[in-house]
Amino acid sequence: MPIATVNPANGETLKTYEALGEEEIERRLATADRTFRTYRTTSFAERARLLRGAADLLDEEAEDVARVVTTEMGKPVKQARAEVAKCAKAMRWYAEHAEVLLTDVEPSDADVKDSGASRVLVRYRPLGPVLAVMPWNFPLWQVIRFAAPALMAGNVGLLKHASNVPQTALYLEGLFRRAGFPEGCFQTLLIGSGAVEGVLRDPRVRAATLTGSEPAGRSVASVGGDEIKKTVLELGGSDPYIVMPSADVDRAAKTAVTARAQNAGQSCIAAKRFIVHADVYDAFAERFVEGMRALKVGDPLDEDTDVGPLSSEQGREDLEGLVDEAVESGATVLCGAEHPDGPGWFYPPTVLADITPEMRVHREETFGPVATLYRVADLDEAIAIANDTPFGLSSNVWTQDAAEVDRFVRDLDAGGVFVNGMTASHPAFPFGGVKRSGYGRELSGHGIREFCNITTVWHGA
Secondary structure (H helix, E strand, O other): OOEEEEEOOOOEEEEEEOOOOHHHHHHHHHHHHHHHHHHOOOOHHHHHHHHHHHHHHHHHOHHHHHHHHHHHHOOOHHHHHHHHHHHHHHHHHHHHHHHHHOOOEOOOHHHHHHOOEEEEEEEEEEOOEEEEEOOOOOOOHHHHHHHHHHHHOOOEEEEEOOOOOHHHHHHHHHHHHHOOOOOOOEEEOOOOHHHHHHHHHOOOOOEEEEEOOHHHHHHHHHHHHHHOOEEEEEOOOOEEEEEOOOOOHHHHHHHHHHHHHHHHHOOOOOEEEEEEEHHHHHHHHHHHHHHHHHOOEOOOOOOOOOEOOOOOHHHHHHHHHHHHHHHHOOOEEEEOOOOOOOOOOOOOOEEEEOOOOOOHHHHOOOOOOEEEEEEEOOHHHHHHHHHOOOEEOOOEEEOOOHHHHHHHHHHOOOOOOEEOOOOOOOOOOOEOOEEOOEEOOEOHHHHHHOOEEEEEEEEEO
């Protein structure tokens, strides 16, 4: 895949870049290794000062950055602005909280005495250069939620970004450099996917994190395992959105539209399978379909646009294949599912009903504005359908019944359960999944500790 900016709204190639050669890759790895040896000794106060400076620059440049993101991957510009703001917020959050999150931990006096020590503490030390393999769908946020905690922990970052967002990748490298971080603290590697293995196998690279597809995750995990290096994976999702009889159906349906169509549905944590109790199914379906139909699809630089193009022609073809196969197998189209005329990789908001387990759309992730709708008789059936997927990233449940909430939290196979609201990430809360959605956690204290050497320090009596 070429490293290029191709505007998904019209298919026009705007900029192309040459992949880094072996000599330049080696130079950057050596720089990362050299920089880590000194950067790891900087104080939390100094790291926080630098990270706040980067957040300030990002705020100042928000409009230009948002337009670059929109041009590269098609996100409506108002959503791109929100992504920029979220990144600045996360940087400031880690600048404020990292030192406390990584404070030395002292075990109980009884355990220290039992071990024969005079004192024991657990210290969080940085690992070294960490490789981040990141996707295009949230090209700023996915990187910052790795970079902010990694840099505050004293690590340095190497970014292999998706090949269709090179301008965003280069901007991020420049952002940290202009904020005053030492050279080599954060570097972008403009390389193809075939070069990732060599970088990950380099002994100077100590760990890796990947957000992306299941095949990409499997590849990185395999190399990491072979090299015995820590990896964190956030992969696909086919999140359930369950609506029970006690729910506020109007609010649930309105939120469902945003949960499915935000970022043109190209989000791992977007709600994708809408599982609705029979008592409120008709009311929910009517409001949900009406809301999906009302979304404005068009130029992502237009302030009134709700849904921009998909990121690539291949992405649209894959989505159409899932929809067409489902319809041929008996699914009912409640709205959408029509190939639009004209340039760009647009696809209309679509709702499919009468889904059966044999359909690919039942088990595979729909990475676009396509929702599947299920009618269920009770809570047990809702949970059974929700868990009937290889993924387990997040989930959404709508109910006013506390006992039902307890059942959902206990029994849903997911890394998150969002009650009466849509899934969203926040720097203070851990983020990640189970099953084929990956392993490890990002964000919060859990995320910053993923790439730390958790060291026991034991003092004899």
